[in-house]
Amino acid sequence: QVQLVESGGGLVQAGGSLRLSCAASQLIFSRYAMAWFRQAPGKEREFVAAISWSGGNTYYADSVKGRFTISRDNAKNTVYLQMNSLKPEDTAVYYCAASIQEWGLRESSAYRYWGQGTQVTVSS
Numbered sequence: 001q002v003q004l005v006e007s008g009g010g011l012v013q014a015g016g017s018l019r020l021s022c023a024a025s026q027l028i029f030s031r032y033a034m035a036w037f038r039q040a041p042g043k044e045r046e047f048v049a050a051i052s053w054s055g056g057n058t059y060y061a062d063s064v065k066g067r068f069t070i071s072r073d074n075a076k077n078t079v080y081l082q083m084n085s086l087k088p089e090d091t092a093v094y095y096c097a098a099s100i101q102e103w104g105l106r107e108s109s110a111y112r113y114w115g116q117g118t119q120v121t122v123s124s
Contacts, residue, residue, distance in 0.1 A: 002026045002027045002098070004114065004115035005023050005025075006020060006117060007021050007022075008020040008021045009094060011121045012120075012121070014122055014123065015086065015124070017082070017086065019080060019082050020080065020094055020120075022080075023077045024078070027098065029098075030053055030074040033053050033098070033102055034049035034096060035047065035048050035097045036048040036079075036097075038094045039093050039095070047108070048068065048094070049060050049061065049068055050105040052072045055074075063075060064083075066111070069082040091120060092119075094118050094119075094120050095117045097113060098112065100112060105115065
């Protein structure tokens with residue numbers, strides 16, 4: 001059974017940093033594109049960042065471009081999200097997701113597997 005387990009969330013002040021991790025098991029990790037999505041209270045889930053299976057291509061939402069960096073370590077079956085210059089509007093549950101396809105990675109429908117999420121709270 002495929003598992004995606006996020007970690008690294010927490011409470012941070014505005015301007016601070018957090019690094020999220022997502023460890024994958026029971027799938028051939030290097031064959032999957034990976035992404036981070038987030039969902040704030042009362043809002044729909046939204047795309048944050050994605051990375052191709054090789055790590056050669058990355059994609060970001062405009063709201064996080066220049067502040068967040070997605071990366072992966074295929075040897076460790078792990079994808080990361082480095083979040084800098086955090087803002088209160090970044091507060092949300094952050095989910096990692098895995099997709100066997102390499103297109104349409106900004107759409108949640110592209111992803112077959114999802115983690116349970118990790119809470120990120122940014123105080124002002």
